[in-house]
Amino acid sequence: MTRAQRTQTPRTRSDFSWRDTLMSYAFLAPALILLTLFTFYPLAYGSYLGFTEYGGARFGQGLPPKWIGIENFRTLFADPLFLTSLGNSVKYLVVVPVLQLASLAVAVLVNKNLPGMPFFRAAYYVPVVTSISLAAVMWEWVYNKDGTLNWVLGALHLLPGGAVGWLNGESTAFWAVMLVTFWRGFGYYMVLYLAGLQGIPEELEEAAVLDGASAWQRFWQITVPMMKPTILLCSLLSTIAALRVLEEVLVLTNGGPLNSTYTALMYVYSKAFQGFNFDYGLASAAGLVVAVVALALSVANFRLFRDSDGDDK
Amino acid sequence: MSAVTRPIVQTVPHRRSNKKALRLVLRYVMLTVVLIFAVFPFVWTFAIAITDKRAGTSIYDFPASLFPKAVTLNNFLEVYRTFELGKYVWNSISITALTVVGTLIVSALAAYPLARFRFPGRNIIFAIIVATLVLPGETTFIVNTLTLKNMGLLGTHLGVVIPTIAGAFGIFLMRQAFLGVPTALLEAARLDGAGEMTILTRIMLPLSKPSLAALGIFTLVGTWNAYFWPMLVLSAAPDKAPLSVAVLRLKGQFNYDPFNIAAGSLIMMLPVLLVFLAAQRYFMKGMEGAVK
Numbered sequence: 172m173t174r175a176q177r178t179q180t181p182r183t184r185s186d187f188s189w190r191d192t193l194m195s196y197a198f199l200a201p202a203l204i205l206l207t208l209f210t211f212y213p214l215a216y217g218s219y220l221g222f223t224e225y226g227g228a229r230f231g232q233g234l235p236p237k238w239i240g241i242e243n244f245r246t247l248f249a250d251p252l253f254l255t256s257l258g259n260s261v262k263y264l265v266v267v268p269v270l271q272l273a274s275l276a277v278a279v280l281v282n283k284n285l286p287g288m289p290f291f292r293a294a295y296y297v298p299v300v301t302s303i304s305l306a307a308v309m310w311e312w313v314y315n316k317d318g319t320l321n322w323v324l325g326a327l328h329l330l331p332g333g334a335v336g337w338l339n340g341e342s343t344a345f346w347a348v349m350l351v352t353f354w355r356g357f358g359y360y361m362v363l364y365l366a367g368l369q370g371i372p373e374e375l376e377e378a379a380v381l382d383g384a385s386a387w388q389r390f391w392q393i394t395v396p397m398m399k400p401t402i403l404l405c406s407l408l409s410t411i412a413a414l415r416v417l418e419e420v421l422v423l424t425n426g427g428p429l430n431s432t433y434t435a436l437m438y439v440y441s442k443a444f445q446g447f448n449f450d451y452g453l454a455s456a457a458g459l460v461v462a463v464v465a466l467a468l469s470v471a472n473f474r475l476f477r478d479s480d481g482d483d484k
Numbered sequence: 485m486s487a488v489t490r491p492i493v494q495t496v497p498h499r500r501s502n503k504k505a506l507r508l509v510l511r512y513v514m515l516t517v518v519l520i521f522a523v524f525p526f527v528w529t530f531a532i533a534i535t536d537k538r539a540g541t542s543i544y545d546f547p548a549s550l551f552p553k554a555v556t557l558n559n560f561l562e563v564y565r566t567f568e569l570g571k572y573v574w575n576s577i578s579i580t581a582l583t584v585v586g587t588l589i590v591s592a593l594a595a596y597p598l599a600r601f602r603f604p605g606r607n608i609i610f611a612i613i614v615a616t617l618v619l620p621g622e623t624t625f626i627v628n629t630l631t632l633k634n635m636g637l638l639g640t641h642l643g644v645v646i647p648t649i650a651g652a653f654g655i656f657l658m659r660q661a662f663l664g665v666p667t668a669l670l671e672a673a674r675l676d677g678a679g680e681m682t683i684l685t686r687i688m689l690p691l692s693k694p695s696l697a698a699l700g701i702f703t704l705v706g707t708w709n710a711y712f713w714p715m716l717v718l719s720a721a722p723d724k725a726p727l728s729v730a731v732l733r734l735k736g737q738f739n740y741d742p743f744n745i746a747a748g749s750l751i752m753m754l755p756v757l758l759v760f761l762a763a764q765r766y767f768m769k770g771m772e773g774a775v776k
Contacts, residue, residue, distance in 0.1 A: 194597065308745055418712050465620040
């Protein structure tokens with residue numbers, strides 16, 4: 172914007188026209204009403220419910236919420252199931268670095284003008300646009316005791332103990348669910364990394380090639396540093412997503428076997444809607460705990476990347 | 485990206501070109517391994533869905549079940565008839581259409597003043613909308629079901645749709661598109677006496693078609709595939725459930741007929757797959773736009 176233009180722009184409050192203001196609010200009204208009703212009000216009211224005793228009947232019909240202070244949180248931290256679920260959610264974060272490294276590696280693989288690359292990119296994105304219900308149907312067959320995973324591992328002589336029902340085993344179900352998360356996620360992050368990779372100037376790569384840098388050196392000394400903002404964004408998104416895993420668990424194992432896949436949001440959901448307790452107060456409190464952990468992890472993510480890259484603008 | 489073809493250097497020693505070829509082969513091998521990982525479940529499901537089950541084959545008979553001997557479309561017909569799949573297809577279409585139309589309207593309306601007018605409170609409103617992207621809403625689904633219950637919308641398609649149509653993503657996307665429309669065009673229209681609604685529908689929207697299409701497609705695929713929220717809202721009205729929810733019920737009911745389940749699943753995947761293949765570019769570009 173040139174200086175001449177800037178002086179023409181109205182700066183003081185009195186320069187706003189009533190007509191524009193009214194019109195603007197009329198146009199914004201639907202979005203603002205919906206956001207208030209279905210995003211901000213539930214955030215506020217849900218937080219309040221966390222400190223109340225509320226529920227007991229479906230949709231809380233009957234008694235109104237009753238303030239009980241931090242009682243729900245005491246109950247939560249004395250509930251082994253909640254501790255297990257919170258622990259599982261934290262353990263689920265293991266998927267983040269693996270997922271990010273793999274997506275970045277795949278993005279590097281397809282980021283070259285070679286025949287077939289558009290096909291590979293599109294094919295890798297297909298799991299992203301797959302519904303979780305469809306993924307559940309397909310992966311259950313893969314994980315079945317007679318399924319393809321066992322067949323492949325058997326053919327490679329990697330199954331010393333015989334066929335495994337991957338989703339039924341207490342020690343395997345968690346990782347089996349995580350693999351589905353990985354499968355549905357890597358194409359998504361690949362596209363984000365691809366966008367970042369295409370922003371790296373080609374001369375940089377070419378100069379490194381001339382200097383005799385190996386592909387490995389080029390990856391760690393050019394690609395990774397140049398991709399830092401993208402890596403931050405992706406790891407942030409992926410951390411939050413991992414903490415909030417619910418659908419995969421719900422459709423693949425429903426938290427079992429023996430709660431080995433029970434995640435924190437699974438706990439929130441089941442306290443509120445499964446069985447006959449309808450304990451909205453306790454569920455809201457659990458949701459608050461997860462929200463606080465999510466916020467803390469986001470802040471930590473930012474800190475981590477900012478500190479390791481102090482000269483960033 | 486510029487497609488710079490590197491000049492073929494004649495003097496490259498054989499060993500080096502061999503190494504280069506080897507690296508190329510290695511790249512394609514790795515790409516193929518990832519490809520198998522990404523699409524294998526689909527290929528197998530497809531094979532099961534078109535297998536003629538009357539031959540008495542088992543889906544777990546490898547590798548035979550990957551290459552069906554007798555191919556048929558019977559499974560699709562059977563699952564469509566016996567499970568009244570048409571009903572669920574219709575539910576999916578209804579929920580998805582309402583959501584897409586609602587999202588486009590609400591986003592475009594909100595984005596117009598945010599992009600084009602200066603009014604008191606604009607920055608605050610913009611900040612509020614941005615905030616929805618970072619606020620962790622772990623408890624919103626609980627309160628939202630209670631709200632829908634009070635509004636009498638629980639168990640209806642409208643109840644699934646309304647809470648989802650106002651979102652930062654759509655408003656951002658449309659605002660970005662509107663910012664790109666030349667100011668001179670709007671001023672000319674105003675001089676001709678056009679009202680703001682006319683300007684929005686006759687100038688802004690036609691000039692923002694690519695963004696509208698991108699938002700529409702994103703919303704369509706997301707809504708068609710959504711599981712948790714429609715399952716929750718429609719838990720007491722199973723007949724109104726979309727395909728994504730019904731397919732899992734199908735699994736419970738026909739646990740011993742995987743051929744029908746596979747066919748039903750493919751019926752569900754097909755529209756999304758077609759939309760994705762047709763609009764791949766929008767997806768990739770839309771995603772890339774999120775980083776830049």
